[in-house]
Amino acid sequence: MLELVTFSLLNGVVYGLLLFMLSSGLTLIWSMMGVLNFAHASMFMLGAYFSYQLGLAIGFWPALVIAPLLVGAVGAAIERYGLRHVHRQGHVGEILFTFGLAYLIAELVIMVWGRNPIENRVPATIDFPAFALFGTRYPFYKVLMMAISVGMFVFLYLAFKRTRVGLVIQAALTHPQMVSALGHDVPRVFVLVFAAGSALAALAGVIGGFALLTEPNMAAALGPIVFVVVVVGGLGSIPGALVASMLIGIIQTFAVALDHSLLDLLRVLGIPLARTSPFYEVCAIKIAQAAPIIPYLLLVLMLILRPKGLMGTRET
Amino acid sequence: MSIRERARSTGAQITQGRNTRSAPGSPVSADAGAMRTYRSWIAAGVLLLVLPHVPGLDSNFGRSLLSQMGIAAVFALSYSLLLGQTGLLSFGHAVYFGLGAYAAIHLMRAINGGLPLPLPLVPLAGAAGGLAVGLLFGAVTTRRAGVVFTLISLGVGELVFAAMRMLQGFSGGEEGVTANRSRGPHLFGLDFASQLQVYYLIVFWALVAAALMHFFIRTPVGRMCNAVRDNPERAEFIGYSAQRVRFTVFAAAAMFAGLAGGLHAVNYEIVAAEAVGAARSGAVLLMVCIGGASHFVGAILGAITITWLQVSLSDYTAAWQLYLGLFFMAIVLFAPGGLAGLVMMHAPLLRRAAFPDLLRAYAVASMPAVAMLAGAVMLLEINYRLSTQPEAGTRITLLRVSLDAATPWPWLAAALLLVGGFLAFRRTWPGVAAAWQRATGEASAGGAR
Secondary structure, eight states: OHHHHHHHHHHHHHHHHHHHHHHHHHHHHHHHHOOOOTTHHHHHHHHHHHHHHHHHHHOHHHHHHHHHHHHHHHHHHHIIIIIHHHGGGHHHHHHHHHHHHHHHHHHHHHHHHOSSOOOOOOOGGGOSEEEEETTEEEEHHHHHHHHHHHHHHHHHHHHHHHSHHHHHHHHHHHOHHHHHHTTOOHHHHHHHHHHHHHHHHHHHHHHHHHHSOOSTTHHHHHHHHHHHHHHHHOTTOHHHHHHHHHHHHHHHHHHHHOOOBHHHHHHHTTOOOOTTSTTHHHHTOBHHHHGGGHHHHHHHHHHHHOTTOSSOSSOO | OOHHHHHHHHHHHHHHTTTOOOOOOOHHHHHHHHHHHHHHHHHHHHHHHHGGGSTTTSSHHHHHHHHHHHHHHHHHHHHHIIIIIHOOOOSOTHHHHHHHHHHHHHHHHHHHTTOOOOGGGHHHHHHHHHHHHHHHHHHHHTTSOHHHHHHHHHHHHHHHHHHHHHOHHHHOTTTOEEOOSSSSOOGGGOOOOSHHHHHHHHHHHHHHHHHHHHHHHHSHHHHHHHHHHHOHHHHHHTTOOHHHHHHHHHHHHHHHHHHHHHHHHHHHSEEOGGGGSHHHHHHHHHHHHHHOTTSHHHHHHHHHHHHHIIIIIHHHOTTHHHHHHHHHHHHHHHOTTHHHHHHHHHGGGTTSTTHHHHHHHHHHHHHHHHHHHHHHHHHHHHHHHHHHOGGGOSEEEETTEEEETTSSHHHHHHHHHHHHHHHHHHHHHHHHHHHHHHHHTOTTOGGGO
């Protein structure tokens, strides 16, 4: 039991930190630019594919740095030459643009790398056991993943609170007009935020690509979850994104491990339910089966009951 | 509120001007308008009656294609009530389509089991199912507009999809639930064994639904939808609850989506979990945006175009989804009014003296545009083929021209067409802008884009 709890907790933390890396960029883009970026998970996917391709040529460590930079450049180009022009059309236009972009990037990935998952294996340089727990060896790359995401949190937090650009961004969250009135080049800050957010997502993709299957569908599978994290954590809040990612990561990993259903609970309470009852099927669903629903339930409830999110400063 | 939102609210009047339809004019012109509307409805009805007998469409395939278009048109129209009329962008509209389809397929199973109900009424079960679910979810999701509505709709969509995959007994999961549309009481000897009979059933319900939606837009509630879209604060100030208006239109849209789902169940005799999935929600979004959300015919135009592309383009190229995505992006970037918006932009110019001029400018600009497109298509096709079917070798046939992708020549030719076409297009485009300016007679006609 203790072993199960420990490993579920560890895996939950790893998954949660991965979600955090994705959502921290999205929450910045969203809160600052008001853009619900559906293509954010596509940047994650591009990171995974770019690092795979670069890794073949120049090895893992350089790819870990270069792939996010490349994706960041892609993000800057998207903001400068695409998004900026549709923002005249309002929210709907922007959402449609990023939605179309996500669709297009998935198709382009199919065009370049094919429809099947690529063999994005953990490179030998980081594939060794870091420590042993209950006789099971824990791989180093998962530890690396945790270290990078914790480093990212610290970096973002400090950059936000201590640097000049961070202060401008923070001010723009609450007093956008004042910031531009004070003479800051707001469009350039937008490009910067979009590029940085994309690069962060790509960094998550470089190390997350090993843990998940690297295939053209990975963006579509992960995209909605990232929105959940941002909404639950609260718009524009980096600590909120961290808390929400951990929460969802841990809930999901634990739910998968739980093999109980409402039926079991009713049985314990001494209420038998006949097989013919119309509620039998609903009650027989195991928590493990219901795991995919939990984040979306959380999303809908959060938006209805507390639109600010856990640690947000303003409503979504 | 972000910087961009602020900037937007000042420019709101300008951008939203294109969405407002012309206000009803004097009584005389209103009567004439009504006559024109009746005439176009009758013309549409007659056209739909003869269409399955037109050569080329009189096969089973053609009639099945027309049936699919009819279903898609009802679905798209219901979506344009939300997006076009009320400004609600939903990412989960397939929920109401799919659950309506499930209601209909379960009713069909009951009919197969001996329930004495004629098949033509089955789509009504879909509408009832869609309405019931729409009332249930709408009460929660329409409490907020804008981005929050979009997100909740996304969450509800994912939620229902996951739930459908879990409730195997109700939904049949990936395999789906099947029923037989011919087994049951036959009204007037109609057994719906032929696609033609099914087509006419779909046309009947599609016309009823389209007429009802057309009528709905013109009711006071329909007008309030526009008001809530354009300026919710002002709508609230004159005493309307924006939330009530959103809820009403949401329930109506869910009902018509459910009707489309019911038609889907009758047409295919199978409903699977993907009927409520995100892909279908995305497809209807594509249809309405490409057709044009702010015009009634836009949704129909989009439904016809996308269904046709899905069926026929996929025969020609494996990369059809890529082209669909590019087409969608082009519409979003350059023609936010959609295809219908483009048509409407040109309609008032038809009788202008400068119109032939404009056509000539279009013809000149279209030549480099075609070259550019040909180059892009060639590059995409070669790349797509090489990466998705590497085992098929490098010899590729495009439009009966055989080429070998192992040599540099096809790549060079494609790049030349693309870059040369682009440069030439940039030189010819100012001519179009100038001709547009002359045709509209406005000083500030940057609208040619």
